[in-house]
Amino acid sequence: MTKRYTLFHLILLLALFVIPNLLSANNGEPGSGMQPRRLTKADSLAIAMGHCNPVTIPEVDCATRTVTLSAYINWLFTGIQEPVVANWNTGQVAHKITVTPPGLWNWDASNTGCEPNHWNTDYDQQGAFFLGPLIITGPPA
Numbered sequence: 001m002t003k004r005y006t007l008f009h010l011i012l013l014l015a016l017f018v019i020p021n022l023l024s025a026n027n028g029e030p031g032s033g034m035q036p037r038r039l040t041k042a043d044s045l046a047i048a049m050g051h052c053n054p055v056t057i058p059e060v061d062c063a064t065r066t067v068t069l070s071a072y073i074n075w076l077f078t079g080i081q082e083p084v085v086a087n088w089n090t091g092q093v094a095h096k097i098t099v100t101p102p103g104l105w106n107w108d109a110s111n112t113g114c115e116p117n118h119w120n121t122d123y124d125q126q127g128a129f130f131l132g133p134l135i136i137t138g139p140p141a
Contacts, residue, residue, distance in 0.1 A: 051075070051076045051077055051114075051115075051118075052073050052074065052075050052076065052112060052113065052114040052118070053073070053074045053076060053114060053118045053119075053120060054071070054072070054073050054074075054084075054107075054109035054112050054114050054118075054119050054120065054121055055071075055072050055073075055074055055120045055121065056069050056070070056071060056072075056105070056106065056107065056120070056121050056122065056123045057069070057070045057072055058070075058123055065100065065101075065128075066098050066099065066100050067098070067099050067100075067101060067123070067125065068096055068097070068098045068099075069088075069096065069097050069098075069099060069105055069123055070083065070095060070096045071083070071084050071085070071086035071088075071095055071096075071107050071121070072084065073112055073114065083095050084112065086107035086108065086109075086121075087107060087108040088105060088106070088107045089104075089105060089106050089107070090105065101125040101126075101127070101128060102125055102126045102127060102128055103124075103125065103126075104122065104123070104124045104126075105122070105123045105124075106121045106122040106123065107121045108121075109121050
């Protein structure tokens with residue numbers, strides 16, 4: 001089975017990767033003799049899926065006072081949210097980790113192919129969970 005690429009895919013490839021890489025490798029001057037950066041496997045994923053944004057998604061469990069953090073890549077052109085196995089700053093290598101606040105957690109997105117200025121992998125919860133009593137006022141349901 002072969003893939004068919006349209007003119008749109010070719011133009012997108014040129015606009016997003018080839019031309020900027022040639023200009024940055026040559027300091028904006030064509031023909032200065034420097035070689036462009038080679039495309040990696042991560043780049044080929046980005047070409048197929050579109051622009052990406054690595055994110056950390058928290059799930060808070062108030063009963064156990066823990067937070068489950070999940071690593072994802074959001075592909076902005078297609079709207080796909082893809083789970084990834086990540087290297088967390090805790091030393092764990094997993095898609096999800098469970099942590100007990102307070103603290104700051106993040107994962108290394110350098111091998112995703114996403115631009116560093118779009119990384120949103122930090123989860124910072126410096127305060128502890130609410131420990132006081134809850135008083136709900138109003139009519140009973």
